[in-house]
Amino acid sequence: DVAAVACGTGGTLAGLAAGLAGSARTLGIPVLKGGFLTAEIRALQTEAFGGPRGAWSLDERFHHGGYARVPADLEAFAADFEQRHGVPVERIYVAKLLHALVTLAAEGAFPRGSTVAAVITGRPFP
Template identity: 50%
Template sequence: MRDERLAAAEVTLHLHHDDNKARKLKYNLAEARASGRTTLLTFGGAYSNHLLATARAGAREGFTTVGIVRGEEHLPLNPVLAAARDHGMRLAYLDRGTYRRKHTPEVIDGLRERYGDFHLLPEGGSNAAAARGCAELPAEIGQPFDLIACAVGTGGTLAGIAAGLRPDQRALGFAVLKGAAFLNEDVAALQREAFGRPTGNWSIDLAHHYGGYAKRTPKLDAFIEDFRERHGETLNWVYEAKMLAGLYDLTARATFPRGTRIVAVLA
């Protein structure tokens, strides 16, 4: 991608469009099918792409889907939740206090009483099966690169991508949440579960969240508009815009050595 701001720093950037949500679901769906369950239940915020991806996959693969949304219902539904509903997902809501306890036996048992014997997918779809799916991504990138970047919500994509890299490559995640230092341990834990150990070839930028999850600032909006005018690409402001704005900011600060070849993963 040609951009004089990158060229001045002798950094190259390639945008790689990839359906990482489908990758995270690949082995989870296989496990659900093997268990004989016909309902998928998962969790997410009001702008969760994971909820939408699960709804689409369920419609395609013949699963009933239930999405448990953090917080109160707001009508009309935003475009993400409306699309999930249109793909057949049944939406339900948990207050934020209960949502924080969503993986406790008390909450899960209550959901099973209501929805039956479902196959449980974690928030964001991030578990060992998801990481194994995402580990297949780097080998499919057609051009050489030194650094691969992705947005980080729950850590599964970064955990998998880093595990799929060669020894001379690194991964850089950009947290879309405010105060997300906990993601470092979450990613390490996912790698231990999926691959036996943390790979040590990744890091997470915590400074470019632009207000926190599903929040935006005038500075981020200006970057999105400028990027659209320059490159004809309209960025997802919840996730990928924060990652790319972070990459440009770090480039301007001479964070990357000259000659660095970067791949940015876009959903």
């Protein structure tokens, strides 16, 4: 139902949204502040596909101060996630994405029974 991805430049979201079938939608979580990604993603899709493709949206609340910023609350969330699930969590992109999804689920953003996939595009730093 939802494929969620952390966004830097928006390229992954632009392509992912264009490739999803049916009623699936893409949710982007920008890791940079500034609110500029909507226009960037539209431009990328226009350049690549001739116009907008797929259902997508951005939730810009989870940048945690901007690129490469990892405040204490995000660090605590990531450490807890790692401990609970035994999965290492990269802090600059992935922690922000996972924090957003947990928060959005608690807010009721995804109807019960929805399938939500977190698209992980990188691995944790060694």
